[in-house]
Amino acid sequence: MSQPRRGVPPLKSMPQHPPLRRGLWPAFKAHRVYALRELTSLAVLYYAVLLIVALHRLLAGEAAFAQFMTALRAPGWVALNLLALAGMVFHAWTWFGVLPKTAPFLFWRGQRVADAWLVRGGLLAWALCTLAVLVFFMAGRS
């Protein structure tokens, strides 16, 4: 069985490639960003579990729900929730950033939609969703 021939020369070797390190701190910035992105999944998991706890407290009655909300005002909880918020924002940012790699090809008038526009479209959708939810909750309610 013959190997298919390619018209390109083989890739050059990289003698100056830095040695891979063992340990938790990755050597390359791209690897660190990747690790951070995967870590944000803990923020997502935390929020899912917190929603279940909130639902449980809600069903335990008005007093229990009020107590739960008051508990979340403690500085430690506020700090943790702000950290979760930061994780969520980074998650969203990276999610739309990799859209050109994860989304199927989109076509507009026979042309492929450029990667940059795919990312911009995602960020725009994010902004619209954020605005809609904020308006929904912030609109005056008696």
Add this chain to the structure above:
Amino acid sequence: MSAPPQTPASQRPYTRSGKPAVWVLFGAGGTLAALFGPVLVLVTVVLAPLGLLPPGALGYARVLAFVQWWPGKLALLALVGLLAFHAMFRVYHGLHDLGLGSRSHRLDHLLCYGFASLCTAVCALLLWRA
């Protein structure tokens, strides 16, 4: 413990992969978390406990009415379940990146996706009783 001898993929009996199903849940959860996650965290667990929302916006009566309304139930179940599957997908792959996974993957699958399923089931049970 030695590794089982690997037969080439072409000689192994064909088995359907569970990957597409897990990927759909991961992708749906990731999209949901990206579009609505930040603002929902901001509103529900930062602004609401600090009293920075208009009065009643996330009050007991309104939230209870939401989880007793069937589209509300479905929305909350989808949110919790998909976020859990999305997160556990990344936890699963993150553990493998750190070299902490088991060789057969079966136990890791069971623990990670089992936990996500458990979150979904608990949420469904609570919503059922609401």
